[in-house]
Amino acid sequence: MSNVPKTGLGVLGSGKGSNFVAIAEACARNELNAEVRLVISDVPGAGILERAGERNIPNRHLEPGPFRTKLSEEAEAAYVEALRAAGAEWIVLAGFMRILKGGFLRAFPLRVVNIHPSLLPSFPGLRAWQQALDYGVKHTGVTVHLVDQGVDTGPIVSQATVPVLDDDTPERLHTRIQEVEHRLYPEALQALVSGGVRVRGRRSYRN
């Protein structure tokens, strides 16, 4: 793997950045043959920016514009420009709480990846672990998928299951789901950046 040039990643996040940390550590261990070139947050002072700074990874807050759940067109253009200038080939969403629209997605076609804390298509949207508990399922999980214009609807790259226990609280279940996220996301990204995943329509296959 050491002779293959590292793939440039751009990471977008709004929160603590625990998935970003898992990805950065996988890069440092050479389990993920990539390098995070830029971390952008829509939230000033977000934990993810601090975690990047501690690792000397370029990071910045970029204004999202006036909307609450998406980026403005101008903001999307600024995000795209910054990510391209930094050499980001793949865009990794790590707790980024805004929907990306056509302009951003067309700039990185089939190169924007997200992780979601459920077995999609069950429980899209917010607080998926709470939704799973409320519904009463016995197994939930984690989904890594390519991002399309829907909410949590793009082609699935990888999934892992997490059992729901009788005595689970939302917090306990969420913690176990996050542990699985931190394993699954770097592994799925390695498959993607190494060309190990073929996507045909909605289905993906490992080469």
Place this chain on the structure above:
Amino acid sequence: MSNVPKTGLGVLGSGKGSNFVAIAEACARNELNAEVRLVISDVPGAGILERAGERNIPNRHLEPGPFRTKLSEEAEAAYVEALRAAGAEWIVLAGFMRILKGGFLRAFPLRVVNIHPSLLPSFPGLRAWQQALDYGVKHTGVTVHLVDQGVDTGPIVSQATVPVLDDDTPERLHTRIQEVEHRLYPEALQALVSGGVRVRGRRSYRN
């Protein structure tokens, strides 16, 4: 277990009856402390009736009435009467292709059980294995649930996961799901008839 009286089951099915056979065999092995008292099919000559006959289990075709996807009110009343007369305490749906309405469900409150070939709430309705393949999930499974007035929406008793393989065809995936069904259904029924399951709202718990 041998001193506990056997619970009477009534089984409804429209097809081959492979889940019925799994249940009857679990009863014969005393892994399920129950006895199938009557098998009813809405389809004359259905395989499930033949499988019951071979085992000397009472079975009959009962007319479903004029509708295609449900029983008529008169038919529901006839089914309830036959099941009660046979001593059925729990009603087990095993490939029964009609929706049961309030009248039937009120006759056996929280005592009607179904099995569905997906991890609900993903892929309710028909040919769930095909839906899972078309969506591109990496894990699907089996759900045993109590029946309410929705389609595949009642409280979940038990679930098991089944991986989707890159080279799966609908037939292969369906076969692997059915193998899991034949293990999960008797096990979930044993938990139910032995009082081992508490249902609170949508969630169920093992005692």
